Amino acid sequence: MILLLVYFPTLYKDELLYSSIARYHVVSGNKTQRQTIEDLFGNRSVCATADLPSHLMCLSNNLNGQYTADQIIKNHTLLPYYTCFMKQNKIHQVQSLMEDGNKQGEVHASLGLLASSIKLPVKLRFCSECFKSDSEICEPYWHRCHQLPGVFICPLHRSILKISRVEYSTLHHKFSFVPLAMHGESDYTEPDIDANWLDHLAFIAVQSNLLLQSQSKSKEKTASYRMVLPKERYQTIGGRVRFNRLIQDFRNIYTDKLLEYLDCGIDSNSTDTWLHKIIRNQEEIMHPLRHLLILGFFEISVGSFFVTPHNHPFGNGPWPCLNKVADHYNQSIVEKCAITRCSTTSKPVGTFQCSCGFVYSRRGPDTCDEDRNRIGRIKAFGPVWHDKLRCLNKTNTSLRQKAKILGVDPGTVKLQTEYLDTNKAVLNQVRSQSQAIRSRKINKKGCSLTKVNRKVDWDQRDEILYIAVVKAVEQMKQLPYPQRISLASIARHTDSGNLKHKLMKNLNKLPKTNEFVKTHVDSTETYQIRRLTWAASELNETEGKVLGWRLLKLAGLNHPLKKMVKDKFMELVE
Numbered sequence: 001m002i003l004l005l006v007y008f009p010t011l012y013k014d015e016l017l018y019s020s021i022a023r024y025h026v027v028s029g030n031k032t033q034r035q036t037i038e039d040l041f042g043n044r045s046v047c048a049t050a051d052l053p054s055h056l057m058c059l060s061n062n063l064n065g066q067y068t069a070d071q072i073i074k075n076h077t078l079l080p081y082y083t084c085f086m087k088q089n090k091i092h093q094v095q096s097l098m099e100d101g102n103k104q105g106e107v108h109a110s111l112g113l114l115a116s117s118i119k120l121p122v123k124l125r126f127c128s129e130c131f132k133s134d135s136e137i138c139e140p141y142w143h144r145c146h147q148l149p150g151v152f153i154c155p156l157h158r159s160i161l162k163i164s165r166v167e168y169s170t171l172h173h174k175f176s177f178v179p180l181a182m183h184g185e186s187d188y189t190e191p192d193i194d195a196n197w198l199d200h201l202a203f204i205a206v207q208s209n210l211l212l213q214s215q216s217k218s219k220e221k222t223a224s225y226r227m228v229l230p231k232e233r234y235q236t237i238g239g240r241v242r243f244n245r246l247i248q249d250f251r252n253i254y255t256d257k258l259l260e261y262l263d264c265g266i267d268s269n270s271t272d273t274w275l276h277k278i279i280r281n282q283e284e285i286m287h288p289l290r291h292l293l294i295l296g297f298f299e300i301s302v303g304s305f306f307v308t309p310h311n312h313p314f315g316n317g318p319w320p321c322l323n324k325v326a327d328h329y330n331q332s333i334v335e336k337c338a339i340t341r342c343s344t345t346s347k348p349v350g351t352f353q354c355s356c357g358f359v360y361s362r363r364g365p366d367t368c369d370e371d372r373n374r375i376g377r378i379k380a381f382g383p384v385w386h387d388k389l390r391c392l393n394k395t396n397t398s399l400r401q402k403a404k405i406l407g408v409d410p411g412t413v414k415l416q417t418e419y420l421d422t423n424k425a426v427l428n429q430v431r432s433q434s435q436a437i438r439s440r441k442i443n444k445k446g447c448s449l450t451k452v453n454r455k456v457d458w459d460q461r462d463e464i465l466y467i468a469v470v471k472a473v474e475q476m477k478q479l480p481y482p483q484r485i486s487l488a489s490i491a492r493h494t495d496s497g498n499l500k501h502k503l504m505k506n507l508n509k510l511p512k513t514n515e516f517v518k519t520h521v522d523s524t525e526t527y528q529i530r531r532l533t534w535a536a537s538e539l540n541e542t543e544g545k546v547l548g549w550r551l552l553k554l555a556g557l558n559h560p561l562k563k564m565v566k567d568k569f570m571e572l573v574e
């Protein structure tokens with residue numbers, strides 16, 4: 001037996017193991033396939049498949065070290081194609097099944113190929129151009145790269161592959177070892193290919209071949225399409241995928257006919273298609289053909305796809321408060337990062353809002369850890385920072401020194417001082433009115449006890465406070481997340497504790513301000529409704545629909561809801 005195996009042929013580049021066994025079978029003069037299988041594997045009952053053969057350790061031993069099992073698997077089977085998007089432990093598992101033998105179909109089952117709706121080719125295929133050029137150099141042989149699912153074009157010649165009459169595996173009971181040279185090039189059928197599909201099919205063929213040739217054994221990479229999506233129009237910068245738009249464009253590009261031809265059709269009414277699963281990274285094994293369809297859609301080649309994935313443009317929260325005068329400076333306590341897109345560069349902009357009132361933003365994405373401590377713009381300073389500025393302004397500290405303490409440039413110190421002064425002016429106006437009235441009272445008291453004019457100029461005070469309150473509410477509504485609007489939060493946003501006092505105590509004497517506050521302050525219910533409305537518009541934009549449980553979760557609510565809130569909820573849920 002060993003003597004016979006001395007003649008085992010040298011494998012050609014990209015030749016299927018099956019092809020070399022077929023050539024051996026002819027040379028050996030064996031009358032039956034079983035004899036050949038016994039020669040090579042030492043076991044008659046080994047079933048042979050062209051794509052993913054097993055018992056390769058036995059074969060390698062019988063070949064006396066001519067090829068190791070690993071060499072055969074890597075260079076002469078289709079396994080490298082299937083493992084490119086798989087985790088390392090899974091690759092080991094499949095590889096050992098191929099090395100050590102297995103029950104029929106076990107390798108295919110462990111790769112999910114038996115359950116997959118993508119069918120394996122039934123017959124071996126070949127390219128006429130390859131046939132010709134191989135004949136000139138050596139002899140025609142079965143190429144690996146022509147046998148991959150979804151490959152209908154030769155990646156080398158771009159010609160449509162011819163379908164032979166040779167079965168792909170013993171599963172079909174007609175399996176036989178036929179060398180391509182013996183099969184000849186005239187006995188074939190041609191697949192029914194639409195001319196419009198050629199570009200897509202050429203991409204699939206070339207990329208499939210790249211997967212097949214990829215020699216790296218360790219592919220511990222978490223292929224994530226999220227890193228591809230932000231560049232496009234299919235994902236909000238916050239990370240939610242606009243599936244409706246994605247699926248629509250995807251089907252437009254490929255056409256339903258081609259997708260069905262490739263067993264990759266998409267049901268537009270389903271929210272759980274293979275496209276959803278692959279983007280959500282849900283399934284452990286997804287057929288490489290489907291990965292290639294997505295890469296093709298984004299015009300990304302296999303080689304450039306496997307780079308470091310970048311999920312959130314600003315990393316994981318919580319993020320540090322960068323208010324230099326806060327006692328929690330640099331501590332990671334900011335829970336929320338609202339993300340918008342820069343209108344000129346379309347890069348993500350994160351806005352970080354701390355409970356101390358300090359709000360900063362920066363353009364992303366972050367590329368290193370140091371970026372977490374970078375402020376692009378300060379959007380609000382908040383009372384803690386302003387109090388510190390007030391204190392510093394009462395001392396002899398130099399402008400430069402103040403800027404250093406406050407963590408800003410001198411220009412900002414000047415501007416914010418001006419801002420405080422304007423606010424102070426408003427306050428002083430209010431105060432001087434009160435004083436005027438008080439002094440009038442005293443004067444009158446001094447000369448006459450009969451009648452005291454107690455009338456404060458509430459109208460004028462109302463005007464001043466009204467402007468401050470409207471401004472504060474406007475500011476609050478611009479915050480990235482809905483914040484509860486209350487008398488206290490309005491007062492806080494006017495950046496002055498004294499205004500708060502005036503507001504709270506005398507609201508009933510300030511009709512215009514009072515009216516405005518009354519219509520804008522949130523009750524528990526209205527605040528819940530504002531959150532629901534905000535969440536619904538987020539979901540609509542990102543997912544194309546509003547599911548009840550998603551809405552509640554995003555709005556931070558639980559059942560049971562108050563009637564008014566429930567009504568709104570029912571109205572928002574489709």
Ligand SMILES: [Zn+2]
Nearest residue numbers: 127130154157
């Ligand atoms: Zn070819």
Ligand SMILES: [Zn+2]
Nearest residue numbers: 321326354356
């Ligand atoms: Zn803070």
